[in-house]
Amino acid sequence: MTTITVCTTCRTAEEREDRTLPPSGEAFLLELQAASGSGVAVRGTSCLMGCDHGCNIAVSDHGKLTYVLGRFGGSAEDAAAVSAFADGHAASATGQVPFRQWPQGVKGHFIARVPPLD
Ligand code: FES
Numbered sequence: 001m002t003t004i005t006v007c008t009t010c011r012t013a014e015e016r017e018d019r020t021l022p023p024s025g026e027a028f029l030l031e032l033q034a035a036s037g038s039g040v041a042v043r044g045t046s047c048l049m050g051c052d053h054g055c056n057i058a059v060s061d062h063g064k065l066t067y068v069l070g071r072f073g074g075s076a077e078d079a080a081a082v083s084a085f086a087d088g089h090a091a092s093a094t095g096q097v098p099f100r101q102w103p104q105g106v107k108g109h110f111i112a113r114v115p116p117l118d
Contacts, residue, residue: 004043010025031076055078085103
């Protein structure tokens with residue numbers, strides 16, 4: 001099943017500047033859980049080792065491409081865009097989501113695309 005892995009300890013650029021602010025990652029997890037349908041799983045983890053461009057998430061499934069995205073603020077709009085992208089990943093046999101199907105809200109947020117293991 002396509003799974004969105006959310007870094008719950010991630011900080012936005014503003015939160016990295018002002019360490020008195022709480023990290024947005026945990027709230028982003030809740031937004032993604034609310035935005036995602038039954039065909040996509042959502043889980044949280046601490047630190048995806050991309051802390052300088054948080055908030056970060058990964059979209060993956062067995063035998064499919066993995067996408068890593070970052071620089072999100074963690075809003076409901078961000079969650080809706082990631083969720084729509086994950087729906088496209090779930091519908092694709094390879095995990096590849098054609099550019100024309102990318103939600104506007106994920107454009108400019110891609111960090112890496114990792115091929116599946118053989
Ligand atoms: S805290 Fe989110 S990637 Fe490190």
